[in-house]
Amino acid sequence: MSLKVRMFDIFKHLETDEDIQGFLQEVVSTGDTSDFIHALNIAAKAKGMSEVVRRAGVTRATLYNSLSEDGNPRFETISKIVNALGCKLAVI
Template structure:
């Protein structure tokens, strides 16, 4: 019998606010300095919460959000902050 594998997706593990916060914090700590992990984390959290709702809350189109938070994306800091606020998250300096 052949084994069946499914693709692992972080979204499947981001059901609670606590897990989303922990995930973003881990990505902030491990980001190599180019924002790639933070961008990926925000994209995963956005998909877990619902990209359509986030689009309404930020005033940015779904397509624009997918583009900005993709691996090739290069969102402006203002866009990142709008997304973070709309997701109910906060950035803190220590």
């Protein structure tokens, strides 16, 4: 009997702004900077890259480059993406 294994794509399970917010909060509390950038990429896929580009006011290339594995986004870009995802950055 063979076991079928499928990749778990979390972005398919982030259906609401609240789901995205909870996901990003968890990553911020348990991960590092690169984990957060990766989480933003996942959240942007869940929201829809075109929607995030439109809301953030950045180009598609900027979004993809900033959130790539080798990306090094400026704080301003991160802030725009977070806002486009329906979230806010906060220091508590």
